[in-house]
Amino acid sequence: MNYETVIGLEVHVHLKTASKMFCGCSTKFGSPPNTQVCPICLGFPGVLPVINNKAFSLGIKTALALNCRIAEFTKFDRKHYFYPDLPKNFQISQYDKPFSHDGFLDIETAEAVKKIRLKRIHLEEDAGKLVHKEEDDYSLVDYNRAGIPLLEIVTEPDIGSPSEAYEFLVKLKNILEYLEVSNCNMEEGSLRCDANISVRPIGQSELGTKIELKNMNSFKAVRQGLEYEAERQTAVLKEGKKIEFQETRLWDSEQLVTYTMRSKEEAHDYRYFPEPDLPPVVPNAALIEEIRKTLPEMPKQRRERFIRDYALSGYDAQILTKEKKLADFFEACLKIFNKPKIVANWLMSDIAAALGSKGMSIGEVSFKPQDLAEILGMIESGAISGKMAKELLKESIDTGKRPAEIAKVKGLSQISDKSAISAALEKVLSMNQKAVSDYKTGKGTALTFLVGQVMKETKGKANPALVNELLKKRMGGA
Amino acid sequence: MVSKDNNNKKSEIDVGYVAKLARLALTADEIKRLGKQLNDILGYIGKLNNVDTAKVQPTSHVLPLKNVERTDKVVPSLRIEETLKNAPLKENSFFKVPKVIE
Numbered sequence A: 001m002n003y004e005t006v007i008g009l010e011v012h013v014h015l016k017t018a019s020k021m022f023c024g025c026s027t028k029f030g031s032p033p034n035t036q037v038c039p040i041c042l043g044f045p046g047v048l049p050v051i052n053n054k055a056f057s058l059g060i061k062t063a064l065a066l067n068c069r070i071a072e073f074t075k076f077d078r079k080h081y082f083y084p085d086l087p088k089n090f091q092i093s094q095y096d097k098p099f100s101h102d103g104f105l106d107i108e109t110a111e112a113v114k115k116i117r118l119k120r121i122h123l124e125e126d127a128g129k130l131v132h133k134e135e136d137d138y139s140l141v142d143y144n145r146a147g148i149p150l151l152e153i154v155t156e157p158d159i160g161s162p163s164e165a166y167e168f169l170v171k172l173k174n175i176l177e178y179l180e181v182s183n184c185n186m187e188e189g190s191l192r193c194d195a196n197i198s199v200r201p202i203g204q205s206e207l208g209t210k211i212e213l214k215n216m217n218s219f220k221a222v223r224q225g226l227e228y229e230a231e232r233q234t235a236v237l238k239e240g241k242k243i244e245f246q247e248t249r250l251w252d253s254e255q256l257v258t259y260t261m262r263s264k265e266e267a268h269d270y271r272y273f274p275e276p277d278l279p280p281v282v283p284n285a286a287l288i289e290e291i292r293k294t295l296p297e298m299p300k301q302r303r304e305r306f307i308r309d310y311a312l313s314g315y316d317a318q319i320l321t322k323e324k325k326l327a328d329f330f331e332a333c334l335k336i337f338n339k340p341k342i343v344a345n346w347l348m349s350d351i352a353a354a355l356g357s358k359g360m361s362i363g364e365v366s367f368k369p370q371d372l373a374e375i376l377g378m379i380e381s382g383a384i385s386g387k388m389a390k391e392l393l394k395e396s397i398d399t400g401k402r403p404a405e406i407a408k409v410k411g412l413s414q415i416s417d418k419s420a421i422s423a424a425l426e427k428v429l430s431m432n433q434k435a436v437s438d439y440k441t442g443k444g445t446a447l448t449f450l451v452g453q454v455m456k457e458t459k460g461k462a463n464p465a466l467v468n469e470l471l472k473k474r475m476g477g478a
Numbered sequence B: 001m002v003s004k005d006n007n008n009k010k011s012e013i014d015v016g017y018v019a020k021l022a023r024l025a026l027t028a029d030e031i032k033r034l035g036k037q038l039n040d041i042l043g044y045i046g047k048l049n050n051v052d053t054a055k056v057q058p059t060s061h062v063l064p065l066k067n068v069e070r071t072d073k074v075v076p077s078l079r080i081e082e083t084l085k086n087a088p089l090k091e092n093s094f095f096k097v098p099k100v101i102e
């Protein structure tokens, strides 16, 4: 019998606001523990939370970009559970009236474009962060994160494989970055993903028992965790056994296995009820339309435009639009140096390599579009060679110094002055009489050799094309 | 919380279960006594079932308020001394709690 995998994802994203969801505490990452808290986000009695309108707008913007419907009426609810990361013993979330629902996101699988339906997107507040040390018998709590606006995006169980889940996440992150609604930084926890996965015999209409999978800290971990679970569950079914009960399992990224989580709340009975301190929200239709107008060009449209307007290949356009900042860099550079294919090649080869070795992205270095344009202009005018340009580029990205400055300090400039080259040229000719006569008898390699010698004589600074041309002229006329 | 009852009989609160969710340790006597009280309350509230609500819109909030929002502005947080003042246990600027493991 053959089996199929059914996956649904739950993605949590921090919204890019200055203050928290229901109070004015800062959302800045990395501050000393418990320095961004107040009576509201600490859940003191008698305080009054108030909705952050920016968080609400960013939520609507995201929902619109993901083809969701915006609810005409929405409210917040209290979700109760006891865990020290939750100062109030309840989380303000949305239960039966999320602010948006019924959207979709298209992903490209090997065979076709597949529509992944989105069940709902709702707003909630994040919980605090727990720190445990192996050797200690206590835990430490930092509530700086408690109350940060969080968007929960829930898919329908439309995802058919771990690689589809991976593709979905890449696509979603791409869109969220284009929208500039979140930093989407998994290391800082501003983007997190949980999954539900079950396996059933192909042809069976009801779903198998689902397992909730958590603790995956990268998209790669999501794929690995799901692959492991799909195999584990299929093996159980193949033995004629059943997945007995729903449970939450955690991914162990070192052992590469999933294991049962010790239950947080024995019964998942969250006792939701309407948050009495927050009046409901009836989203204003004019506001929604206003937000709709601010939706930027999405990755797919931008990719198509790059192919159309800059005559780039589908592959190049795909790579350049994967990150919004990279696509922005590309277009900004074209404003100064308008040769799309050349700019694209440098971005995808040398710049990508230099960034890769630093483990950084284009937005994180001080290398600017005008720096690349400057280097490319220097190559074009013959001021530097391609080889020097690579050196310049790497150093500029590494040190943050301007290319022209580095070129000046390092004496990186190409000799394109005929008289400056001719001395070296004459010296080489007189020392290599044999090569000269070889050239005259039609040996093409002799020219290459002589060009090399002149380059060596000028310490690589001569413009090789010019050397080539001068040599031919000189020997042809001799 | 309330045991399912399709035959319109009197619903019983499972006091032990509710207490467990609320992290209350009750003695057998307390469960008996509080169970009676809670069920009396439920019976009292149950009177609402006799009201004709066919023409009444369901509501989640009792006040005629909606769309109460604030602008996204950072205001100063508490000072760390104040924040940790009521904490039974602390370490550096952390709250300290019994160990929890996932």
Ligand SMILES: [Zn+2]
Residues within 6 Å of the ligand: A020, A023, A024, A025, A036, A037, A038, A039, A040, A041, A042, A147
């Ligand atoms: Zn606060």
